[in-house]
């Protein structure tokens with residue numbers, strides 16, 4: 001079965017063609033990263049405008065790259081939510097219309113679920129991936145930090161989630177505080193390369209036995225570390241004409257230990273994520289530990305989890321898997337894959353199908 | 365480490381005009397055009413083949429995504445046709461509510477894309493004024509732009525270069541601008557009762573009854589059909605709503 005996937009939940013417009021939920025035929029992504037970079041985050045109205053302009057060329061490119069035409073497509077899968085409503089509705093209405101004119105099934109896909117299914121996708125000619133259940137998934141991105149137990153296709157249990165900032169969001173805030181670029185994750189990873197995390201140890205929020213996470217305290221701790229180096233800027237007088245007070249990047253003395261602080265910040269985020277993920281996999285007798293989401297591209301996170309699993313007694317060791325980098329960040333191949341398994345469970349949308357900006361993974 | 369079939373597409377200036385050739389459509393006199401208007405709370409769709417025009421409109425708030433395609437399907441079936449027989453798409457470009465416009469335009473683009481039909485965008489104020497532009501009398505079209513503001517444009521008024529642009533002002537500024545027009549003027553579109561009272565107190569200003577101001581989708585259909593016949597179709601990728609003002613963005617860092 002050949003599925004066209006469409007993903008427009010945030011600032012990336014993506015379309016992909018995937019065969020039988022596993023074999024990647026095309027994966028096209030138009031990113032608005034440069035458009036939003038000056039604001040240090042995604043501006044929803046700008047994102048929605050970009051979606052409407054990119055959607056047709058992106059789908060056309062996905063069909064072209066797969067060397068397919070409309071008649072080859074068996075079903076259309078689209079992200080229903082969670083995400084930005086203005087962006088979601090572009091993809092959902094496009095997908096609905098295509099399903100209508102082509103008379104094909106339309107499959108609604110939960111964005112979080114689709115991130116998990118990035119782990120099922122392989123290139124043409126490669127051996128198909130079949131992650132074994134039960135699996136524990138650490139889903140970490142700019143919008144989400146979740147630990148999920150997957151007993152079977154479509155059978156999800158939320159083990160834990162962040163109580164405040166998502167891991168990717170924490171990286172963005174940390175990077176802004178250190179005067180590094182956006183997005184924060186790659187910027188901090190780069191700055192941390194030459195640093196020693198032990199020089200400025202930052203606190204970890206373990207939250208006892210729970211599988212939840214918290215990263216907001218970490219930003220405060222980092223703020224305390226950089227404050228002595230800050231060169232005070234002239235006071236900004238708020239203007240009634242401007243809706244926002246202009247943001248100015250902080251200015252620090254030259255002796256700010258930037259590499260050490262970036263390394264310490266990254267270490268504090270990653271240690272909690274890796275440690276809880278490995279412990280959750282063991283606690284739930286998971287046969288597989290899966291990574292998903294944009295932060296899954298972080299090399300330290302992959303390394304720490306690998307080391308954590310190696311340290312386990314052999315009979316409890318889960319298999320650790322993660323998707324290639326371009327399937328970690330938002331893409332439509334994962335939507336097409338999730339759509340395939342969803343359709344096999346009878347997930348098919350009707351006319352009443354609408355976007356759901358706050359859609360949760362396990363029906364509340 | 366990229367998956368082999370992956371591709372990053374640059375954003376902004378793609379053109380997919382190669383998909384369409386307006387030429388063979390122009391020579392076909394029975395092209396069935398579907399028009400969609402989601403600019404205001406009165407959502408409308410119309411079908412026009414150059415001869416027979418029908419339309420339907422209904423009040424909708426935030427349920428465009430749920431209702432619009434279903435209504436299009438009903439309308440096409442009522443006419444005894446199938447969606448695959450639609451040969452051209454007209455869409456109202458706004459101004460209007462951003463998200464509602466994007467629903468209409470996403471569906472219009474999806475239809476044009478998959479049916480390989482030309483897409484024609486019509487400014488909403490032009491569609492609102494269309495039925496009243498008979499002679500040389502100036503026609504002003506207005507729709508609400510939120511927070512006591514109105515978007516408006518005056519057609520067929522001298523000097524043309526002064527009026528032929530869409531303005532976004534307070535309702536009061538709109539009324540005083542209309543008062544400066546020397547000729548008799550017809551004001552149509554979304555004229556709320558208070559605005560109607562202020563306008564009709566001016567000499568030489570008429571506001572057609574509400575029933576006459578409905579059917580904007582039919583006007584979009586007519587205007588789009590004429591543009592299609594002249595080969596004036598829009599780019600499927602680049603066509604976007606008339607946003608009137610920029611996105612509210614934080615100051616760049």
Ligand SMILES: [Zn+2]
Pocket residue numbers: 111115141293329330
């Ligand atoms: Zn995501």
